[in-house]
Amino acid sequence: MNRVNNKRQSYSQNLPAVILLEHPSEVYVYNYGSFLGKKSERLVVKEKGQVVLEVPFYELQNIIIETSGASISTDCIQECMQRGIPISLLSSTGKPYATIISPYLTGTVITRRAQYESYKDKRGIQIVKLFVEGKLKNQANTLKYFAKYRKGADGQLFSNIQYLIEKINVIAKELNSVSGKCIDDVRGHIMSIEGRVGNLYWQGIKLLTASKIDFPGREHAGATDPINSLLNYGYAILASKIEKSLILAGLDPYAGFLHVDRAGKESLVYDFIEEFRQPVVDRVVVAMVNKGSSVEMEEGQLSLKTRRDLAERIKERLETTERFHGKKYRLQTIIQMQARRIATFLRGEAKYKPYVSGW
Structure with missing residues (x-):
């Protein structure tokens, strides 16, 4: 203590x-x-x-x-x-x-009314494009962050990662041409862009961790390999932080835009979390693996010791300071700031700029 x-x-x-x-x-x-x-x-x-x-x-x-x-x-x-x-x-x-x-x-009522109405107009498209823009840039920057340490030691690996980053940047430009009257008109197109970039990104993560551990590629629920297990557990921790920030901002965590409504599914949490997966969780997980940290598995799941270790590392990461809007803030403060900005954007009071981590 x-x-x-x-x-x-x-x-x-x-x-x-x-x-x-x-x-x-x-x-x-x-x-x-x-x-x-x-x-x-x-x-x-x-x-x-x-x-x-x-x-x-x-x-x-x-x-x-x-x-x-x-x-x-x-x-x-x-x-x-x-x-x-x-x-x-x-x-x-x-x-x-x-x-x-x-x-x-009355702020919460006004905010939620604006949130629900935004689903049916261009505000829903705009906010999703900004979330995804942040995600794609953070995916590229995460690869840059880890590749820069390999430039001298493994030139071929560095070149392979640079190639993937270039392809990511080309696909990411397609976001600029996405347009429609409401999110239902463009959801498929945006998810296609997100999916293609995701395939390239996870290829890069596989290359970066290949010398330490076998990574079969990104798998979600039910994954039993160490890296996916770490990622899934880390994302669950981050999702709880995201949900709290949205509630404090007066938003309904169940009323998302890109992720469709479904009973019990916190769609806005899944929308907003995309902006922070890489800088908060992915960087921690890749660093753990590359530094040779113990990742213990018990019957296809992370051991209690490993879960506690990962949770502590993510907590420490959230407390580190990052530069945003010309100043330094803790990452967990940036998350809360961004949740507030979602609310002001949907109410038509301010612009929204996605958080992009440095590398």
Whole structure:
């Protein structure tokens, strides 16, 4: 326990006490001991008695607190409720355990109405194209990331990966020509582009891991080989993070666009997760395999020890900082930012730009 706490404290010292996201404004508090209060018409956040943020309440749309050590004054809560500003409380793992919602809050209703209506117009096509654009670029960048370390050691492998990347980039350009009145008109075309790029990408992953382990190619449910088992378990962890971010953004996780509606299927989760599979999970899994980390299988499934190891590595990856919109944020914060941007895009209030990882 002390090891985890010390690690988290050291990490926090390198980051600001709070993050104020772009319009619509969202305050994200994650440092132990933070205090949220009201001063006139402004939200005030303090650490160790020092003011670290002041922002007018009229600019706020949401407050997210991800620490067990924060406190908030009742007059601050009252002001937020009167203005319809929800206060979301998350555990240290990012799991929402409570939300204080005002009876005056209408943002969720407005957002979900826009989400459902978008399915029948061009907004649905636009948001899916952006999700897939992010996915294809992240697939290419993941191959670039691992290939750059092979350039000197294995020139042939590097050349083979570069060839696959070039083919991916050619196919990805087809997204620009996709058009229609609603997502039902273009779903097949988009999935064809996604599928062809996916085949090339997984060929690249097979080449990158060939010296360490046998990878039969991408398999989903029921896979019994180590790499697919790692990927499937990692995606399940990521999906839980994606679902929480969508709910906090006021979106319906079951109402997607590219993935069709089906009882019990969180279609929007499967749409949105595409943007983050490679930078969050694939990079962790390929690194584990290439570094020779122990991957134990028991009766066709990952052992408990391996599952815990993978979960910890993904958690650490989500806490690393990446550059986005000219600033550095934790990956899990970027996911929440992007979920909010989906909502504002569907409401017609802002543009959406997919997250693309560096390499």
